[in-house]
Amino acid sequence: MQFAHLSDTHLGYRQYGLFEREKDYYNVFQDLVSSIIQERPDFVLHAGDLFEFSRPPTQALLEVQKGLIRLKEAKIPVYAIAGNHDIIMKKNALPPHLLFQELGLKIISPRTPFYEQDDIFIGGSPYISRYHADTLKEKLKLLEKESAGYNKRIMVLHQGIDKYLPYEYELELADIPEGFDYYALGHIHSRIVDDYGGGKMVYPGSTEIWKMDEVENYQKKGKGYYLVDTHGESFQVDPVNIELPREFIKTRAEYSHLEREIVKLQDYIHKLKSKPVLHLTVSGGNFSRAEAYQKLNDSLSEMVLSLRPNFQIDELDAEKKMVDGPGLDIPTLLREHLKETDNKPLIDMGVVLFKEIAEGNMDTAQKISQKFLEEYYDY
Numbered sequence: 001m002q003f004a005h006l007s008d009t010h011l012g013y014r015q016y017g018l019f020e021r022e023k024d025y026y027n028v029f030q031d032l033v034s035s036i037i038q039e040r041p042d043f044v045l046h047a048g049d050l051f052e053f054s055r056p057p058t059q060a061l062l063e064v065q066k067g068l069i070r071l072k073e074a075k076i077p078v079y080a081i082a083g084n085h086d087i088i089m090k091k092n093a094l095p096p097h098l099l100f101q102e103l104g105l106k107i108i109s110p111r112t113p114f115y116e117q118d119d120i121f122i123g124g125s126p127y128i129s130r131y132h133a134d135t136l137k138e139k140l141k142l143l144e145k146e147s148a149g150y151n152k153r154i155m156v157l158h159q160g161i162d163k164y165l166p167y168e169y170e171l172e173l174a175d176i177p178e179g180f181d182y183y184a185l186g187h188i189h190s191r192i193v194d195d196y197g198g199g200k201m202v203y204p205g206s207t208e209i210w211k212m213d214e215v216e217n218y219q220k221k222g223k224g225y226y227l228v229d230t231h232g233e234s235f236q237v238d239p240v241n242i243e244l245p246r247e248f249i250k251t252r253a254e255y256s257h258l259e260r261e262i263v264k265l266q267d268y269i270h271k272l273k274s275k276p277v278l279h280l281t282v283s284g285g286n287f288s289r290a291e292a293y294q295k296l297n298d299s300l301s302e303m304v305l306s307l308r309p310n311f312q313i314d315e316l317d318a319e320k321k322m323v324d325g326p327g328l329d330i331p332t333l334l335r336e337h338l339k340e341t342d343n344k345p346l347i348d349m350g351v352v353l354f355k356e357i358a359e360g361n362m363d364t365a366q367k368i369s370q371k372f373l374e375e376y377y378d379y
Ligand SMILES: [Mn+2]
Pocket: 008, 049, 083, 085, 187, 188, 189, 206
């Protein structure tokens, strides 16, 4: 037996408010489906955050419909759980996955916590917030019990675990019952393959770059899904990489060398197949933010899909130290204050917004809040 394990496809995400980025996510998704069909696994597991939102744009729903029809024609069943992005934080609300049951999508839910495929137990739970961690732990115990008679057992979850996500986890490693052959996880956007209790514990990661801090892990480990072989004593896990539609360039430049760095970047970007996203931090000295922005904009904005400059001016250092110094860590205070909202995107935005405003990047701050409004409230 072989199966494909993927997660965090975040369809419908319009990164930076750009439709091109939304399309990138759709293209990657169809590429994933093509690759899976080519590999011919016996089934597919999607471990949550299929969509960016619990009420996805129609285009995102259509992309999933298209992908599922292709997989159905190839006779490859798909199992899925809802992630934190797919779930509506309201009582009795249903995840968008339900639209696709008729296409054969097998949803692992409180109502149907497990399935059996060719003698393999496939069970799990949709995302449960840390405020209901006790419910989650009970579900895990139940899965352990239900799966006891099976030779091969897979647990599918969309949760953070303290070992991999030390500040925002719902589960401690010890909460997870041992004895499963494979823990098909979602939620963490980096790729992780670990051993746990005689089985494999795996996060396939997001399939596109969803946040800038994913770039390093992407460069090291690629993005895509895992192909898992269930023969043998322990499951064998192999990555399958999907080429992303465009590059993310994350780099720094000293203001005194800015012209030279711009030329270097232009040379590099000329060789790329598609317009990249450019995150450029300009630092060193007490320069004019407006002038630096003008220079970057004049020389690079046409060549990139999105120019995302950040300016670190020395003059602000003293102030910044006061703000960020020990004892008064404003980002942590903000997180604490916003915790009740249980709305991670909102909390993240609050923290990012604070940082940008503190550094005087009013333009960026305005763009971020505009984007947030568009993405979360504009439909
Ligand atoms: Mn996710």
